[in-house]
Amino acid sequence: MSGALLTLSGRAWTFGDNIDTDALAPGIYMKLPAQQAAQHCLEAVDPQFASQVAPGDIVVGGANFGLGSSREQAAQALKILGVGAVLARGFARIFYRNAINLGLPVLFFPAAAEIRRHDRLDIDLLLGVVNNLATGRTYPVTPVPPHLLQLLQDGGLMPHLKKKLAGERKS
Amino acid sequence: MASTLAEKIIARASGQAGVAPGEIVTCKVDLAMFHDSSGPRRVAPRLKELGATVWDRSKVVVVSDHYVPAVDDASAAILKLTRDWVREQGIANFYDMQGICHVMLAERGHLAPGMFCAGGDSHSTMGGAFGCYMAGFGATEMTGVMVTGEIWTRVPETILVHWSGDLPDGTTAKDIMLFLCRRLGMENSFKVIEFAGPTVQRMSMMERMVLTNMAAELGAETGLIAPDAITLAAIRAGGANVDEAVIAHWRSDVDATYETRHDLDASTLAPQVALPHSPANSVAVTDVPGQRIDQAYIGACVGAKLSDLRMAARVLKGRKVAPGVRLLIAPASAQTTNAAVADGTLGTLLSAGAILLPTGCGACAGMGAGILAAGEICISTTNRNFRGRMGHKDAEVFLGSPYTVAASACEGRIADPRPYLQGVA
Numbered sequence: 001m002s003g004a005l006l007t008l009s010g011r012a013w014t015f016g017d018n019i020d021t022d023a024l025a026p027g028i029y030m031k032l033p034a035q036q037a038a039q040h041c042l043e044a045v046d047p048q049f050a051s052q053v054a055p056g057d058i059v060v061g062g063a064n065f066g067l068g069s070s071r072e073q074a075a076q077a078l079k080i081l082g083v084g085a086v087l088a089r090g091f092a093r094i095f096y097r098n099a100i101n102l103g104l105p106v107l108f109f110p111a112a113a114e115i116r117r118h119d120r121l122d123i124d125l126l127l128g129v130v131n132n133l134a135t136g137r138t139y140p141v142t143p144v145p146p147h148l149l150q151l152l153q154d155g156g157l158m159p160h161l162k163k164k165l166a167g168e169r170k171s
Numbered sequence: 172m173a174s175t176l177a178e179k180i181i182a183r184a185s186g187q188a189g190v191a192p193g194e195i196v197t198c199k200v201d202l203a204m205f206h207d208s209s210g211p212r213r214v215a216p217r218l219k220e221l222g223a224t225v226w227d228r229s230k231v232v233v234v235s236d237h238y239v240p241a242v243d244d245a246s247a248a249i250l251k252l253t254r255d256w257v258r259e260q261g262i263a264n265f266y267d268m269q270g271i272c273h274v275m276l277a278e279r280g281h282l283a284p285g286m287f288c289a290g291g292d293s294h295s296t297m298g299g300a301f302g303c304y305m306a307g308f309g310a311t312e313m314t315g316v317m318v319t320g321e322i323w324t325r326v327p328e329t330i331l332v333h334w335s336g337d338l339p340d341g342t343t344a345k346d347i348m349l350f351l352c353r354r355l356g357m358e359n360s361f362k363v364i365e366f367a368g369p370t371v372q373r374m375s376m377m378e379r380m381v382l383t384n385m386a387a388e389l390g391a392e393t394g395l396i397a398p399d400a401i402t403l404a405a406i407r408a409g410g411a412n413v414d415e416a417v418i419a420h421w422r423s424d425v426d427a428t429y430e431t432r433h434d435l436d437a438s439t440l441a442p443q444v445a446l447p448h449s450p451a452n453s454v455a456v457t458d459v460p461g462q463r464i465d466q467a468y469i470g471a472c473v474g475a476k477l478s479d480l481r482m483a484a485r486v487l488k489g490r491k492v493a494p495g496v497r498l499l500i501a502p503a504s505a506q507t508t509n510a511a512v513a514d515g516t517l518g519t520l521l522s523a524g525a526i527l528l529p530t531g532c533g534a535c536a537g538m539g540a541g542i543l544a545a546g547e548i549c550i551s552t553t554n555r556n557f558r559g560r561m562g563h564k565d566a567e568v569f570l571g572s573p574y575t576v577a578a579s580a581c582e583g584r585i586a587d588p589r590p591y592l593q594g595v596a
Contacts, residue, residue: 018357018449020557020558021557022537022555022557022558022559022560023557023558023559026537026559026564027536027537027538027559027560027561028537028538028542028559028562028563030208030536030537030538031238031245031246031249031538032245043564044558044559044564063358064357064358064360064390067357067358067390068293068555068557068560069292069293069536070209070290070291070292070293070295070307070308070309071208071209071309072209072213072309072310072311075309090358090360091360092358092360092390093360093361093390093392094293094307094308094309096360097308097309097312098309098311098312101309101311101312101315102311145195147195147323156311157311157312157314157315158217158220158221158311158314161221161223161314161315161318161319162221164319165221165222165223165318
């Protein structure tokens, strides 16, 4: 079990409702290698984001975060930029699954609107708690379902599959 | 236990007697499809990293549709990688530049009622028109399917959308879906939308596919339509065999539990247009008077099937595209193009001044020919108009039916198609 994953701390980058996959991974950059495409992540809504986001920072969204395409680069771009977790009121289903498959924690967070840009947040995934250090307020978050927590703790689907295949090859 | 169609399929695929919404189950995948953008270029290196092989190549379909035809080094390399991988793996079901993946599955008899299918594309929901459960997934998850032949799912609640009444002339399945994006919103995540009622039963297979395709815009796991004689005829036209018994078996029980039920009347629906930058921004076409356009685009899985091209031709017969406007048409498949040549549809469109593009996803996903510059305005038969989807982030895309897009191309501004159809068969 990776303890580092279960507690996270970072600055909040706040976004509104309906952040779509074209904002996260614009189609015109999709044939570029993922590292390069990631530099355009969210540029249509926040031109500073990709260049200023720091490792461990936390993206906070409103309703239906990640709606649109199945393109995994939408979650991968955030991961490449070092984002530690995405908290949102709601998620589109493919984005939600893609993020977890890539080892990026995603949490349903009803109080997303109360977070301000650059507030410092502490998250405890196991307890299901978000602490806003800027305001001193503490919020409960919907816990990650056990089968997905397992995937996150393995570091995503690829490490999970490696473990599974290694187990099968031994037996 | 009474079950919805979605619950019946998931129960069968997960080897359970019955399932209830909220349960997490592992399903065996009957068919896995991916394309040049989401497929081999992203899956092959991962399979190599895992030292794993494809679990069952007879259940895999690969389609090159996003970067076709190659226009630069990057797209040429992606397409070559796709061809090489398919050959190495011995995958027989490979369609290279033959059409858009969701349309290929339908045309070539790959789908049948009761199947559980995983697609590496969000509009995989389109397959649900055949009474199979088909949802979209990302590339890492599709890698998992390639290795194990399985995928987890949370058994979804089903929302029933029941349509009665005849759609007025000039109003289509596309208008229904733009209306529903506004009415139901786009965050029906982890739910299934089942389309039913006399209006749906009277629709052709191609129009039903529009409903389930845009279940993706509603945010759903998938869209589903119970099979009937029209479904079976379409499957047989694709060269596959299917037993009549599927009609009685693969349908929701009459006392199944739906999360919600919407009863809607098609006879009062007007043609809809979605304003930039969301399909949920839909209004009646009469509410956007005088909106000028630079481009009219007829393309994509949802909007360039033979039925769509015929709608456009009905409007454009004997008419011309307005000066200063370009009408681009990218048919959804090679078979579509051939059929449109044979029945005169394509001749009508080209005589009106339309420009024919290669078959494929084209400008819809911002990857192919026909993308927009900053400040340009387009009306499109595609399914999404998010900022930056079809080219520059400062371009504006309106969505409409093929009738509405064709009428708008004639006028050079967004136009109500209904006057164009009066007295036209």
